[in-house]
Structures are given as structure tokens and as C-alpha cells.
Amino acid sequence: MKLSNNAQILSKLSTYVMTDAENQFPEIFFSFLRDNNALKIDIPISKPGNNISNTFLLQLLQAIGRKNLSGGRIFEGHLNAVQLIKSFANSYQLTKWSNDILEQKLFGVWNTQGKDGVQIIDQGDGTYKLKGSKIFCSGANYIQRPIITGEWTGSPKQGWQMILLSQEKKNLIKCDPEFWHPLGMKASVSYRMTFTDMVVYSEDLLGQPGDYYQQPLFSGGAIRFAAVQLGGAEAIFSEVHKILKSSERTNYPFQQSRVAEITYLVETGNLWISKAALLADELSNDDSDPGKLVAYANMTRSVIEDICLRVMQLGERSIGSQAFLQSSPLEQLHRDLTTYLRQPGPDAVLTDVGNYAFKQKEIINLWKLEDE
Ligand SMILES: Cc1cc2nc3c(=O)[nH]c(=O)nc-3n(C[C@H](O)[C@H](O)[C@H](O)COP(=O)(O)OP(=O)(O)OC[C@H]3O[C@@H](n4cnc5c(N)ncnc54)[C@H](O)[C@@H]3O)c2cc1C
Known part of the structure; x- marks a missing residue:
């Protein structure tokens, strides 16, 4: 796989215009990513065959976040799907779906659901029926290969199962855009998707029940959305910097101290x-x-969530009410980043960190890298 180099992508990205409508999937942006072979990127996993570093991947995600948070969310979902396939597909599936990845089909992962979540009903003849809905399905019907999750029902199998839907199956999903009237991230088109008696086969099942939540894969992926979010904070910093300079409001200690704070937060x-x-x-x-x-x-x-929240607030105090006019890029950045920062279980994530620290005999040098 040949990905245009990072510097090339970054300079091309700078010409890209953001999208901001509930029914407007960022198509031009994804054409751009395809033109640069980004959809066939080889994500690192704990198996041989990695040819890309997390450093490169996170830099790319951050650069994308600077330009388009909705596009970044959908791209990040694509990478999550690629990682799940590389980790859990059997050899037959790996060959089939790797071809789809190489053709730059757009993948996504739809796990979130409400009370009417997806059930997988075992029909006892090697076929399974899907019933129920997923919500916040980024990319909606623009996703060509969605991985969805569901609960086994009436089957010796139990638990949370991943299913990868092929093109024909995908066309049978009912797409509900009415679900999606959010504050920001509109162009992520994160609709409700409903399954009514769709039949799938063993070859569509990805991994074993429970694999979706296997660690460190599941929580480890948070560094990817954090990188995109930080790109959003950088974009806010760029705008604030530009506006204060062009309005000649730089020679003022309070602005200087706020910009100092934004600078060290982003760094x-x-x-x-x-x-x-x-x-x-x-x-x-x-x-x-x-x-x-x-x-x-x-x-x-x-930490990135806190940084983003503080950068938004400092930026708003620096620019004032002008930051909330639609004529300012800050208005959309504020809405998009505020929305994107809402990720599942923020409190549970912190208590997990505390528990991990308490389990250690020694906390000095806990996070030291081998060659540090
Ligand atoms: C733009 C966007 C795109 C998305 N795209 C996708 C997608 O493509 N696929 C997908 O699967 N999902 C997607 N999601 C959903 C996303 O992954 C989260 O599931 C969703 O945003 C939930 O966030 P939340 O703030 O409601 O989290 P919650 O986890 O519900 O947290 C809300 C609050 O409740 C607290 N809380 C959590 N659990 C409990 C509890 N048991 N008791 C009491 N308090 C609790 C939390 O700590 C927090 O304070 C998307 C979301 C957004 C905003």
C-alpha cells in the first residue's frame, strides 16, 4: 500500500473546505482521502505485518481533525473497522475483506444502541436474523461495509457479536436521518439504522462473541479519536491567533496570557x-x-478532552461574541468539537486509570518507554 507522504497530505488538506449540513456527507473530502490512498492504510495491530507506525497514523488523524472533524470521525471509524478485521477475521474473510480495503471501500463500526438494540436470532439452520436499531451510525448509508454488533438470542452462542455486512445486505438497512439533528458534527451523518429480519450467514460473523470488547484493542483505540479532537483544538488556536493579529489585539497582556495558555495546552x-x-x-x-x-x-x-474544553473557552474569551457568528469558522469549530468530545463512559475511564495505578506495586517510572 502506498500512502502519499504525510507532508503532501497535510499541504493538500489545507485547501479543503469544511462541510456543515445534516444531510451532507463530506464526499469531496473522502475523494481526496481515496486519491491519497488513505482508505487502504495499514493500521498497526499486535500481529506481524504492520508497516505503519502509530506516530504516523495519529499525526494524520490530527491533521485531518484540523480540517474536518466530521470527516475525521468517519475516517477514524473506518480505521477501527480495519483494525477489527485484521484482528478477528478468519483467513477466508481476511482475503475477501482485505480486497475491499485495497479497493478503498469505506468501512465503519456501529456499536451504539438504545433500548431497541440489535438482536441476532439463531434460526437453527446456519442462518441468523437481525432485528433492531443502531444509533449514531457515522457515515450512515455512505458506509459500504459496516461492522455492526448485536446480542445473540435463542442460540447456544451468547454475548455480543460483530457482523460485517456485505453490499447487498447493507442496501436492506433502513436509514433514519430524522434521528440526526445535532448541535455539531452534522456532516458525520450519524443516523439511526434499523434492521428488520435481515438474514445473515456464518461467513458474515466477525470473530467470537465478546471479541469486540477485547482489550487493549477496544479502549486503546481512544488515542485515535483523541488525535482528531486535538486537531480541532489546533484549528481553534489557529483562528484565534489569526483574528487577534488581524484585529491588532495582540499588544494586551490578558490576550497574551490567554494565548500563552492555549499554546501550552495544545503542546x-x-x-x-x-x-x-x-x-x-x-x-x-x-x-x-x-x-x-x-x-x-x-x-x-x-487529558485531550480537558485540553479541548479549555482551549474552546479561552478562545471564546479572547475573541468575544464574534466567535459565535456563523461568519466565523470558530462558530462551527465550537459546535463540532463540543459534540465530538462526548464519548462513552468518561467517568468509568477515569476510575479504570485509578484502579490500574492502585494495582501497581511501584508507580515511579510507570509510563517510561523502554528507550527513555
Ligand atoms: C458525532 C458522533 C458520532 C458517533 N459515531 C458513532 C459510530 O459511528 N458508531 C458508534 O457505535 N457510536 C458512535 N457514536 C456514539 C459514541 O461512541 C458514544 O456512544 C456516544 O457519544 C455516547 O456518549 P455519551 O456522552 O452519551 O456517553 P455516556 O457513556 O452515556 O455518558 C454520559 C454521562 O453518563 C455517565 N454514565 C455512563 N454510564 C453510566 C451509568 N451506568 N450510570 C450513571 N451514569 C453513567 C457518563 O460518565 C457521562 O457522565 C457517535 C457519537 C457522536 C457524538
Whole structure:
């Protein structure tokens, strides 16, 4: 797989325009990613055959976040799907779906659900019926290969199962855009998707029940959305910097101190993302303590969330009410980042980190890299 180099992608990305409508999937943006071979990127997992580092991947995600948070969310979902396939597909599936990845089909992962979640009904003849709905399905009907999850019902199998839907199956899903009238991230088109008696086969099942939540894969992926989010904070910083300079409001100690704070917050985020990438590379071939990577990813996403919230507030105080006019890019950035920061279980993530720390005999040098 040949991905245009990072610098090339970054310079091309700078010309990209953001999208902001509930029914407007960022098509031009995804054409751009395809033109740069980004959809066939080989995501690192703990198996041989990796040819890309987490450092490169997170830099790319951060750069994408600077330009388009909705596009970043959908792209991040695509990478999550690729990682699940590489980790859990059997050899027949791996060949089939790797071809789809090489053709740059767009994948996604739809796990979130409400009370009417997806049930997998075992019909006893090697076929299974899907019933129920998924919500917040980023990319909606633009996703060509969605991985969905569901609960086994009336089957010797029990638990939470992944299913990868082929093109014909995917066309049978009922798409409900009415679900999606959010504050921000509109162009992520994260609709409700409903399954009514769709039949799937054993070859569509990905992995075993429970695999979806296997650690450190599940929580470790948080460093990818954190990188996209940090890109959003950087975009806010860029705008604030530009506006204050062009309005000649730089020679004022309060603005200087706010910009100083934004500068170190964004740089703190950069340091966290860099270290998270190095740690993920180091631990991806070490199964001895999966909790370590989980705890670090959980810390990273918590710190990045705080950084983003503080950068937004400092930016708004620096620019004032002009920041909320639609004529300012800050208005959309504020809505998109505020929405994207809402990720599942923020409190549970913190208590997990605390538990991990308490389990250690010694906490000095806990997060030291091997070659530090
Ligand atoms: C733009 C966007 C795109 C998305 N795309 C996708 C997608 O493609 N696929 C997908 O699967 N999902 C997607 N999601 C859903 C996302 O992954 C989260 O599941 C969703 O945002 C839940 O966030 P939440 O803030 O409601 O989290 P919650 O976990 O519900 O947290 C809300 C609050 O409740 C607290 N809380 C959590 N559990 C409990 C409990 N048991 N008791 C008491 N308090 C509790 C939390 O700590 C927090 O304070 C998307 C979300 C967004 C915003």
C-alpha cells in the first residue's frame, strides 16, 4: 500500500473546505482521502505485518481533525473497522475483506444502541436474523461495509457479536436521518439504522462473541479519536491567533496570557499524543499487561478532552461574541468539537486509570518507554 507522504497530505488538506449540513456527507473530502490512498492504510495491530507506525497514523488523524472533524470521525471509524478485521477475521474473510480495503471501500463500526438494540436470532439452520436499531451510525448509508454488533438470542452462542455486512445486505438497512439533528458534527451523518429480519450467514460473523470488547484493542483505540479532537483544538488556536493579529489585539497582556495558555495546552496535547503513539507501538507486541495500554489511552483521551474544553473557552474569551457568528469558522469549530468530545463512559475511564495505578506495586517510572 502506498500512502502519499504525510507532508503532501497535510499541504493538500489545507485547501479543503469544511462541510456543515445534516444531510451532507463530506464526499469531496473522502475523494481526496481515496486519491491519497488513505482508505487502504495499514493500521498497526499486535500481529506481524504492520508497516505503519502509530506516530504516523495519529499525526494524520490530527491533521485531518484540523480540517474536518466530521470527516475525521468517519475516517477514524473506518480505521477501527480495519483494525477489527485484521484482528478477528478468519483467513477466508481476511482475503475477501482485505480486497475491499485495497479497493478503498469505506468501512465503519456501529456499536451504539438504545433500548431497541440489535438482536441476532439463531434460526437453527446456519442462518441468523437481525432485528433492531443502531444509533449514531457515522457515515450512515455512505458506509459500504459496516461492522455492526448485536446480542445473540435463542442460540447456544451468547454475548455480543460483530457482523460485517456485505453490499447487498447493507442496501436492506433502513436509514433514519430524522434521528440526526445535532448541535455539531452534522456532516458525520450519524443516523439511526434499523434492521428488520435481515438474514445473515456464518461467513458474515466477525470473530467470537465478546471479541469486540477485547482489550487493549477496544479502549486503546481512544488515542485515535483523541488525535482528531486535538486537531480541532489546533484549528481553534489557529483562528484565534489569526483574528487577534488581524484585529491588532495582540499588544494586551490578558490576550497574551490567554494565548500563552492555549499554546501550552495544545503542546501538552501534542506531547500526550506522541507518547501515546510510541507506547502503543512498544506495547503492541507485548501481551503481558494489556491494562497498561488501556490506562494510557484512557488518560490520553481524558487529558485531550480537558485540553479541548479549555482551549474552546479561552478562545471564546479572547475573541468575544464574534466567535459565535456563523461568519466565523470558530462558530462551527465550537459546535463540532463540543459534540465530538462526548464519548462513552468518561467517568468509568477515569476510575479504570485509578484502579490500574492502585494495582501497581511501584508507580515511579510507570509510563517510561523502554528507550527513555
Ligand atoms: C458525532 C458522533 C458520532 C458517533 N459515531 C458513532 C459510530 O459511528 N458508531 C458508534 O457505535 N457510536 C458512535 N457514536 C456514539 C459514541 O461512541 C458514544 O456512544 C456516544 O457519544 C455516547 O456518549 P455519551 O456522552 O452519551 O456517553 P455516556 O457513556 O452515556 O455518558 C454520559 C454521562 O453518563 C455517565 N454514565 C455512563 N454510564 C453510566 C451509568 N451506568 N450510570 C450513571 N451514569 C453513567 C457518563 O460518565 C457521562 O457522565 C457517535 C457519537 C457522536 C457524538
